[in-house]
Amino acid sequence: MAILYQADLRPGEDAASLLEDHFAHAGSESQGDRAFVEALVYGVLRGIKEIDEALGAALQNWTVERLGCVERAILRLGVFELLRQPATPPKVAVDEAVRLAKTYAQEESAGLVNGVLDRIMNERRPQPPTPGTRPGALGGVE
DSSP states (O other): OHHHHHHHHSTTOOHHHHHHHHHHHHOOOOHHHHHHHHHHHHHHHHTHHHHHHHHHHHOSSOOGGGSOHHHHHHHHHHHHHHHHOTTSOHHHHHHHHHHHHHHHSOTTHHHHHHHHHHHHHHHHSOOOOOTTOOTTSGGGOO
Protein backbone atom coordinates (compact mmCIF):
# COMPACT_ATOMS: atom_id res chain seq x y z
CA MET A 1 0.00 0.00 0.00
CA ALA A 2 2.85 2.40 0.81
CA ILE A 3 4.33 1.99 -2.66
CA LEU A 4 0.98 2.67 -4.33
CA TYR A 5 0.62 5.74 -2.13
CA GLN A 6 4.05 6.94 -3.29
CA ALA A 7 3.15 6.23 -6.92
CA ASP A 8 0.07 8.44 -6.50
CA LEU A 9 2.15 11.26 -4.99
CA ARG A 10 4.99 10.93 -7.51
CA PRO A 11 3.25 10.42 -10.87
CA GLY A 12 5.53 9.50 -13.70
CA GLU A 13 8.16 7.96 -11.44
CA ASP A 14 9.24 4.49 -12.48
CA ALA A 15 7.62 1.72 -10.42
CA ALA A 16 10.97 -0.08 -10.21
CA SER A 17 12.58 2.88 -8.45
CA LEU A 18 9.63 3.18 -6.07
CA LEU A 19 10.00 -0.50 -5.22
CA GLU A 20 13.77 -0.15 -4.71
CA ASP A 21 13.26 2.87 -2.42
CA HIS A 22 10.69 0.94 -0.42
CA PHE A 23 12.82 -2.17 0.00
CA ALA A 24 15.91 -0.13 0.86
CA HIS A 25 14.07 1.43 3.80
CA ALA A 26 11.77 -1.43 4.79
CA GLY A 27 14.38 -3.78 6.17
CA SER A 28 14.92 -7.39 5.26
CA GLU A 29 12.04 -9.12 3.58
CA SER A 30 12.24 -12.57 2.11
CA GLN A 31 12.44 -12.98 -1.65
CA GLY A 32 8.94 -14.47 -1.55
CA ASP A 33 7.57 -11.36 0.19
CA ARG A 34 9.35 -9.12 -2.26
CA ALA A 35 8.00 -11.04 -5.26
CA PHE A 36 4.48 -10.86 -3.82
CA VAL A 37 4.72 -7.09 -3.23
CA GLU A 38 6.14 -6.52 -6.70
CA ALA A 39 3.34 -8.56 -8.29
CA LEU A 40 0.72 -6.52 -6.45
CA VAL A 41 2.29 -3.16 -7.28
CA TYR A 42 2.87 -3.92 -10.96
CA GLY A 43 -0.58 -5.49 -11.21
CA VAL A 44 -2.30 -2.43 -9.79
CA LEU A 45 -0.28 0.01 -11.88
CA ARG A 46 -0.84 -1.95 -15.11
CA GLY A 47 -4.58 -2.24 -14.45
CA ILE A 48 -5.12 1.22 -13.00
CA LYS A 49 -7.65 2.27 -15.67
CA GLU A 50 -9.89 -0.77 -15.09
CA ILE A 51 -9.44 -0.49 -11.32
CA ASP A 52 -10.39 3.19 -11.27
CA GLU A 53 -13.40 2.51 -13.50
CA ALA A 54 -14.61 -0.16 -11.06
CA LEU A 55 -14.00 2.21 -8.15
CA GLY A 56 -15.80 5.07 -9.89
CA ALA A 57 -18.82 2.87 -10.54
CA ALA A 58 -18.91 1.69 -6.91
CA LEU A 59 -18.44 5.08 -5.26
CA GLN A 60 -21.71 6.83 -4.55
CA ASN A 61 -21.75 10.61 -4.91
CA TRP A 62 -17.95 10.64 -4.99
CA THR A 63 -15.13 10.33 -7.51
CA VAL A 64 -11.83 8.47 -7.42
CA GLU A 65 -9.98 11.80 -7.68
CA ARG A 66 -11.68 13.16 -4.55
CA LEU A 67 -10.50 10.25 -2.40
CA GLY A 68 -7.54 10.83 -0.11
CA CYS A 69 -4.27 9.35 -1.36
CA VAL A 70 -4.20 6.72 1.38
CA GLU A 71 -7.79 5.65 0.80
CA ARG A 72 -7.24 5.56 -2.96
CA ALA A 73 -4.15 3.35 -2.58
CA ILE A 74 -5.98 0.97 -0.24
CA LEU A 75 -9.02 0.76 -2.50
CA ARG A 76 -6.93 0.23 -5.64
CA LEU A 77 -5.10 -2.63 -3.95
CA GLY A 78 -8.39 -4.14 -2.75
CA VAL A 79 -10.02 -3.89 -6.17
CA PHE A 80 -6.98 -5.47 -7.81
CA GLU A 81 -7.13 -8.39 -5.41
CA LEU A 82 -10.88 -8.79 -5.97
CA LEU A 83 -10.69 -8.64 -9.77
CA ARG A 84 -7.29 -10.11 -10.62
CA GLN A 85 -6.16 -12.34 -7.76
CA PRO A 86 -8.42 -15.43 -7.85
CA ALA A 87 -6.23 -17.17 -5.26
CA THR A 88 -7.18 -14.50 -2.70
CA PRO A 89 -10.64 -15.17 -1.25
CA PRO A 90 -12.77 -12.05 -1.79
CA LYS A 91 -13.64 -11.67 1.90
CA VAL A 92 -9.94 -11.84 2.79
CA ALA A 93 -9.17 -9.05 0.29
CA VAL A 94 -11.92 -6.87 1.78
CA ASP A 95 -10.91 -7.62 5.38
CA GLU A 96 -7.27 -6.83 4.67
CA ALA A 97 -8.16 -3.52 3.01
CA VAL A 98 -10.38 -2.57 5.97
CA ARG A 99 -7.53 -3.43 8.35
CA LEU A 100 -5.19 -1.19 6.35
CA ALA A 101 -7.74 1.63 6.44
CA LYS A 102 -8.12 1.32 10.22
CA THR A 103 -4.34 1.44 10.61
CA TYR A 104 -3.30 4.10 8.08
CA ALA A 105 -6.30 6.21 7.07
CA GLN A 106 -8.78 8.50 8.75
CA GLU A 107 -11.17 6.98 11.27
CA GLU A 108 -14.23 6.91 8.99
CA SER A 109 -12.27 5.47 6.06
CA ALA A 110 -12.68 1.85 7.14
CA GLY A 111 -16.44 2.06 6.56
CA LEU A 112 -15.93 3.61 3.14
CA VAL A 113 -13.39 0.95 2.14
CA ASN A 114 -15.64 -1.84 3.39
CA GLY A 115 -18.72 -0.50 1.61
CA VAL A 116 -17.02 0.14 -1.74
CA LEU A 117 -15.17 -3.18 -1.86
CA ASP A 118 -18.23 -5.09 -0.67
CA ARG A 119 -20.25 -3.52 -3.49
CA ILE A 120 -17.60 -4.48 -6.06
CA MET A 121 -17.27 -7.97 -4.61
CA ASN A 122 -21.03 -8.58 -4.80
CA GLU A 123 -21.49 -7.04 -8.25
CA ARG A 124 -18.54 -8.80 -9.84
CA ARG A 125 -18.90 -12.18 -8.14
CA PRO A 126 -19.85 -14.90 -10.63
CA GLN A 127 -23.43 -15.99 -10.11
CA PRO A 128 -24.08 -19.68 -9.39
CA PRO A 129 -25.71 -21.55 -12.27
CA THR A 130 -29.48 -21.72 -12.32
CA PRO A 131 -30.81 -25.21 -11.50
CA GLY A 132 -31.34 -27.18 -14.70
CA THR A 133 -28.49 -25.46 -16.50
CA ARG A 134 -24.87 -26.28 -16.87
CA PRO A 135 -22.09 -23.76 -17.40
CA GLY A 136 -20.94 -23.50 -20.99
CA ALA A 137 -24.05 -25.10 -22.46
CA LEU A 138 -25.46 -23.38 -25.49
CA GLY A 139 -28.06 -21.01 -24.14
CA GLY A 140 -27.30 -22.30 -20.64
CA VAL A 141 -29.84 -25.14 -20.87
CA GLU A 142 -29.04 -28.86 -20.80
